[in-house]
Amino acid sequence: MSEGNQYDAIVVGGGHNGLTAGAYLAKDGLRTLILEQRHLVGGAAITEELRPGFQFTTFSYGLSLLRPEVIQELELVKFGFMPLEMPTTFCPMENGDYLLMGPDHDANLREIARHSPRDADATERYDHDISRVMQYVKPLFDRMPPNLFSGDPEDKAEITWLLQHLGSGDKKVVHDTVRLLTGSIADFLDDYFESDVIKGHLASSGIIGTKVGPMSQGSGLVYLLLAVGEHDGNIGSWSFHKGGNGGVTQVIGRAAEAYGAEIRLNSRVNHVLVDNGRATGVVLDDGTEFHAPVVISALDPRHTFLELVDSRELPNDLVEAVERYRFQGTASKVNFALDAAPRFPALGDRTDQYRGFINIGPSIEYLERAFDQGKYGWYSDRPYLDCCIQSFLAPDMAPPGKHVMSCFTMYTPYELKGSDWETERENLGDAAQRTLASFFPGFDDLVLQREVVTPLDIERITGLSEGNIYGGEYLAPQTWIFRPAPGYTDYRTPIEGYYQGGSGTHPGGCVSGGPGRFVSQQVLKDRRP
Amino acid sequence: MVLTTPFHPRLSELNETGLYGHWAGYLSALRYQYSAKNEYFGIRNAAAVFDASPLYKYWIRGRDAQKFLEGLMSRDVRTCKPGRAQYTIWCDDNGHVLEDGVLFRHAPDEFLLTAARPNLGFLQDQVRRLNVEVIDASDDFGVLALQGPRSREILTPLVPEVAELSFFGMTPAKIAGHSVTISRTGFTGDLGYEVMVPAESAIPVLDAILESGAPHHLRPFGEEALGMARIEAGLPLIDVDFSSSRFAYNDDQRFSAWELGFGWTLRGIDDDSRVFTGRRALLRERDANTSRWSTVGISIAQTDYRALHEEHGVVPYMDEIPVDWHTMLYENSDWVRAGYATSLMYSPLMQRHIGLARVRPHLAEPGTIVHVEQTINHEYFTVPATVVPLPFFNPERKVSMA
Numbered sequence: 001m002s003e004g005n006q007y008d009a010i011v012v013g014g015g016h017n018g019l020t021a022g023a024y025l026a027k028d029g030l031r032t033l034i035l036e037q038r039h040l041v042g043g044a045a046i047t048e049e050l051r052p053g054f055q056f057t058t059f060s061y062g063l064s065l066l067r068p069e070v071i072q073e074l075e076l077v078k079f080g081f082m083p084l085e086m087p088t089t090f091c092p093m094e095n096g097d098y099l100l101m102g103p104d105h106d107a108n109l110r111e112i113a114r115h116s117p118r119d120a121d122a123t124e125r126y127d128h129d130i131s132r133v134m135q136y137v138k139p140l141f142d143r144m145p146p147n148l149f150s151g152d153p154e155d156k157a158e159i160t161w162l163l164q165h166l167g168s169g170d171k172k173v174v175h176d177t178v179r180l181l182t183g184s185i186a187d188f189l190d191d192y193f194e195s196d197v198i199k200g201h202l203a204s205s206g207i208i209g210t211k212v213g214p215m216s217q218g219s220g221l222v223y224l225l226l227a228v229g230e231h232d233g234n235i236g237s238w239s240f241h242k243g244g245n246g247g248v249t250q251v252i253g254r255a256a257e258a259y260g261a262e263i264r265l266n267s268r269v270n271h272v273l274v275d276n277g278r279a280t281g282v283v284l285d286d287g288t289e290f291h292a293p294v295v296i297s298a299l300d301p302r303h304t305f306l307e308l309v310d311s312r313e314l315p316n317d318l319v320e321a322v323e324r325y326r327f328q329g330t331a332s333k334v335n336f337a338l339d340a341a342p343r344f345p346a347l348g349d350r351t352d353q354y355r356g357f358i359n360i361g362p363s364i365e366y367l368e369r370a371f372d373q374g375k376y377g378w379y380s381d382r383p384y385l386d387c388c389i390q391s392f393l394a395p396d397m398a399p400p401g402k403h404v405m406s407c408f409t410m411y412t413p414y415e416l417k418g419s420d421w422e423t424e425r426e427n428l429g430d431a432a433q434r435t436l437a438s439f440f441p442g443f444d445d446l447v448l449q450r451e452v453v454t455p456l457d458i459e460r461i462t463g464l465s466e467g468n469i470y471g472g473e474y475l476a477p478q479t480w481i482f483r484p485a486p487g488y489t490d491y492r493t494p495i496e497g498y499y500q501g502g503s504g505t506h507p508g509g510c511v512s513g514g515p516g517r518f519v520s521q522q523v524l525k526d527r528r529p
Numbered sequence: 530m531v532l533t534t535p536f537h538p539r540l541s542e543l544n545e546t547g548l549y550g551h552w553a554g555y556l557s558a559l560r561y562q563y564s565a566k567n568e569y570f571g572i573r574n575a576a577a578v579f580d581a582s583p584l585y586k587y588w589i590r591g592r593d594a595q596k597f598l599e600g601l602m603s604r605d606v607r608t609c610k611p612g613r614a615q616y617t618i619w620c621d622d623n624g625h626v627l628e629d630g631v632l633f634r635h636a637p638d639e640f641l642l643t644a645a646r647p648n649l650g651f652l653q654d655q656v657r658r659l660n661v662e663v664i665d666a667s668d669d670f671g672v673l674a675l676q677g678p679r680s681r682e683i684l685t686p687l688v689p690e691v692a693e694l695s696f697f698g699m700t701p702a703k704i705a706g707h708s709v710t711i712s713r714t715g716f717t718g719d720l721g722y723e724v725m726v727p728a729e730s731a732i733p734v735l736d737a738i739l740e741s742g743a744p745h746h747l748r749p750f751g752e753e754a755l756g757m758a759r760i761e762a763g764l765p766l767i768d769v770d771f772s773s774s775r776f777a778y779n780d781d782q783r784f785s786a787w788e789l790g791f792g793w794t795l796r797g798i799d800d801d802s803r804v805f806t807g808r809r810a811l812l813r814e815r816d817a818n819t820s821r822w823s824t825v826g827i828s829i830a831q832t833d834y835r836a837l838h839e840e841h842g843v844v845p846y847m848d849e850i851p852v853d854w855h856t857m858l859y860e861n862s863d864w865v866r867a868g869y870a871t872s873l874m875y876s877p878l879m880q881r882h883i884g885l886a887r888v889r890p891h892l893a894e895p896g897t898i899v900h901v902e903q904t905i906n907h908e909y910f911t912v913p914a915t916v917v918p919l920p921f922f923n924p925e926r927k928v929s930m931a
Contacts (some may be wrong), residue, residue: 104551104554106551106552106553106554107530107531107551107554109553109554109647110532110553110554113647113665113667117647117649117665117667118649118650118653118665119650120647120649120650121646121647121648121649121650121651122650124646124647124775124776125650125651125775128775128776132778135778192650
């Protein structure tokens, strides 16, 4: 065994969590190796030039949940961190009208009043109530979940804190929180709003990446996850990082290297070396071995527990829980290179509405009907689309006058009934494009290139099981003290020296860096004498 | 895109500064002339018009309209007869103030409510089983406030009925052939009227008033001059002096009607036939004497103010534009907190700095001295001020009939 292959810590997977974990460990002085299977870091947060001058955000496309602690502690600004404001959200309607939300509170109220004067003051109450819920749940998001079942004094102390915190909420906040944790976003919105387009706009955040419709219980929880982020202190706001989310992972990668981590590309880990219940290193597909007393898997739980190690090394309850853990990816991406900006007839030649998300989900009914097809194993013929013409946000995304448009597309179940994604890939692209053309007449003529990324493609390219963008569904029994499995939430595993820190652990998916940060904290704590 | 009011086409022609702010989604002039003080003296010494159209407006109609408002409003709406207007507030169950507004009673079962913030959903949700309809009329009317000692002389030739209007009286009328509602109301604490005009008639009505006012030096005034006048009048402004308890994050950001100096609107609260939201809590607070704050006026000792600045080699700063922060007040030189001024300005009329303030109740007695924080040369000092009753300025002409 050569000296050069000996490290203090090895991180399996160069996605944003792997890079974050590696950066923290290296910053603390550990000789750290990050192994990435592909030719570039970033995992599902990458930006690729698929056509000269056109930058595609292949998968992940917006930034909000990245923990402020990660930005500060890793000093990401030094390495090029630059989140750009997305000042608008544009919601075209099927009757040709639209809802255009911007950065000005009062102007938004007037715009909402155009659709329903009732909903204007409802919006103020809703925003306030949601921000109260965020105040209440965010501390849970930003702390390691306690192990309720361990009896360990540290866990008991954390449970004491938890009970005290939960008891600190007033009755409305507690009730609103429980309603969102357990109920549907549609029910919650019905308490405030009457306008379809406002409800559609808000409900969309309750379905992102998850096999639920807005009327399903569980959509409230997805809404909470997506609302707990922030941009420059604005809770629930999203930004677009310079260069896309590939830009973010390049920044974290640069930080990791600057702190001394070594990143090795084109290095797919075949399995983790375990000796007598203890991790000792990893083996690549080509047989190369690297050794370290600490191995972190930043992959999803299926890879971490069922593929990288022999499951006979693990307790049965963990293996069974991970086998039951639901992935069932249901989201795709359809990305376009465009010859010019799409035209929305009611706004004439205006393009200022494109400086943020474009939400093609004009009502709860639209979303729920899209779900109906997904529920039974087919993709929506009029899908929900969360679009962004990113070249309006940053000029480096496309040649002058040309555009790239990222369209997050639902519902597209991983398992198709009676067909497969190799057969249906371009049909899905057609469905998305047809839907866009129905809101933006002449859209077809603008398309220079189209990239369709199905759940199968997400799985093949990034390794995310069944193409689930969160590293596992964000459903109540799979979150927080149950993520990835009850009793296995402290980022350690039953194999000594083997740790887990991917999006399948708390706080979960999206580009948060939270799992990567927590796992590095746990590793550093365990190393202390 | 920011909206413009029905008067905007004409008033924008008169705006020499091009300075506008945004008010409730509308373009709203900060000042029309380079001197806001000149506009302010229009209010106090001649007459001036203010475009208050961005106010939200709601019709409240139906057999139970009075009953509905009795249950909602902290002030006794039964005392507001048809043909009268009433300044009022509404509270939550804890007696914390939600918002304020003005009710115009057009008929026994028909009110129009103006408010600074949107309220349609809130009002409709309160209707429950009553026979009441709440209708949004925010965009239907322009609101023009004609304020100042000459305002009656300007309006009377156009609308003779104005001569008979008492304070907070209102009347339907015609100006230049257009139907309007005129009320003797305003936010300046001076003699003044508000003209509510259907949006489509706004320009001819405005033109008629401007023409009638020309010999009286009538000028438009913007938000800055209004902000000065309303402080002298002791009128608290939502989102400046207080904010709605509905949007507070904790009780430190909520204030009861007593604490905000709205006690006068609670007259008759002991009458058990009055049942309105927050009443029980307000009674409890009064009886148990648990108010945390009193709202008072403070009047800075101007000689001390000047001396403090001059001692430190600084020209005393006397700006009539209210400071846009809350200024800390102390009980004594040991920096024991007394409260804070929510609005503070130099009043050209009073020739001294004045402020609306919240102080601990034991300091509310007129004549009490508090110490106002001042930063001079980047160091903290205090200057004494006297607690005074509100309003600072309350001319006889505001309510007199001639």
